[in-house]
Amino acid sequence: MVEPDVAVRVSDPGIPVIPGLPDWASRHADNALAGWLMVVALTVVGSLLLYLGGGPAWTRLVFLGIGVAGIAAYGVWVYPFFRNLERKLPQNMERWTQLETRLIASFEQLGAGDLVRAGEHTAKLPARLSKVSAAASGSLSSLAQQIQDSSIEVASAADAVNQVASDLASGSSEQAASVVEITAAMEELARTASQIAESATTQADLASRAEASGESGSEAVFEAVAGVEEVQKRISAIANRADTLGTRSKEIYRVLELINEIAQETHILSLNAAIEAVAAGAEGRRFSVVAEEVRHLAQRSQESVESVRNLLDEFSGSIRATIVATEEGSKEAARVLERSRAAASAIDELRQASGDTSRVARQISMATQQQNAASDEVVMTLREVSLVVQRMTGGLKNLSGTADRLNSLGLTIQLLAQSFHLDSPRSLKHMVEDWGKELERAATSTELEDTLDRLVQQTPFIELGYFADTTGYLVALCYNRALTGNRPLLSLVQAREIDMTQRPWYRTVSRERRAALTQPYESLQHTGHVFTVAAPVYGRDRTFKGVLGVDINVGGWTRI
């Protein structure tokens, strides 16, 4: 806050009791009135005492003297004073009227918010009154400017809060969505954990049964291994016996060979007997018969040996086949035994693995059940978080709305502050009037348009400037290209179709011939809202030439 330069002091002795009188007159008037009143009072008191008759003679003389002195004083001071006062009263009344007129005009300007013109009027007042009025106007102007600045700061802060609130609301919305997704994921995780727990329990049961089956299978396989080992032993015994038979067959072969040799020798012997029979002549005839029979016997022996040999060959073949079969059986039994032992080992490993699986599955089941419980707690917590986030989002939206309202309130305060016409470059009315003064120097409409365009381009918060003459004809229309960009906007020709005389700013300025400020309204150029500051423009001969207006977008008014 800025303290006023000059305080209004009502009891200041420098201020005359009767405005318009010189100082000496005022001082005499005080003395005359006091003396006259004192005389009158003493006279009245003395007269009362005398009338009652209760006092001494000297008191009568005293009061008589006082009365005479009062009459004399009246004649000397009061009467001349009031004569002089009566003589100067018309002049003082005229001066008083002028003073009253200036004060009224000043207050009218103040009532209109035009501190500049109010200051012009108060400047013509007596020095002290002018000084006091100037101090009051200055204080009011300073206050209005502070209000302007404060409103801008409030609006800027509201914008920042709005931006932060919007960002936080957006983030909160995303966070809420994320929390919802996480909640759904956790619920799904909980369901999955339940399924895993059930599956793990089932798996544990199956593994337990598999372990039991594995134990039974292991025992069965061990029995099978024992059976195969017994079969292998029996096959080995058969092979040994077959080998023994083969050895016996070889011995039979040797016996047959011996018999065959004997038969052959017998055959030869029979032939030699036949030869000897021939040599013996007739005596050897019977002997030859015997020799022939012996030869036949030897031949049958050979034939029998051959038959036995054939049978023995078949027997030996069977023995060899038996040996081969037993060897193959023994090998197959060995393979079966090896496979059975491998199967037994595998079943034992499988049984152990089933036991391990069962234990692990139960651990998994317990862990997943704990996980399920933890997931439920997390889901409950997430739901609480979701509610908090939703409430926070709602609160942030309310905060954003509050910031919007605060921004709107800042704009309202700014407009209220700008309704004062201050002698300050921050005063829009003052600025537009200054622009109007610059336009007064333009000789042609082209110069006017160039000047207006230059002013608009130099002012970052002015979106649009235009000038309409006294008939409402739009002479110039200039856009601030830094603000409007490439948006499609009305051209000067299109804008001329609008009846400017019906526009509120035009009507107000034309009627009051002073700067005016409108409330925000929907722009004719776009869907946004603007407010207009307008001021009269005069010619060099001080005749009214038209109305200058500028549009300020409510979205960028804080740049004022």
Next chain:
Amino acid sequence: MIAPATPSNTPDAAGRMGGLSTGSHLLVQAGEYVCALPLVSVRRVVRALPVHPLPGSAPELEGLAEFGGEPLPVLNLARMVNAAPGANPAYPVTVVVWAGPAEAREIMGLSVDAALEVAEVPPASVVGGGGGFLLGEAPVAGRVVRVINLEALGRES
């Protein structure tokens, strides 16, 4: 040396010798052929004698063996009748025979694959041949045998 032939080996008027007719022959296996040796000329049948080859001798002469304490020339009958060699014989034998003409016959050994049997070979049944060592061929028990003339053996050898 073996003693000369005894009178008992001489055929009688009926053509019989020692109670058997002169047609009695010892059938032997010589390679692929069955040969008939006149039984009157056969001295002994023994298992194949160990033979000591004589270097530079004729192919038909396998060598010298020992029989009865005397050296015995052993001839390969299969080679003498030009028979293709057969399978290895199971019981090869050496047939000790009188060879050569009656007045100068000598004992000799014939190496054959087997001694089969004694069979009658009527002289009338002998056909072909040139009257030499191979007298001819005759059917015996449904098969053709080659009749050997041992008397001609001494002359040809």
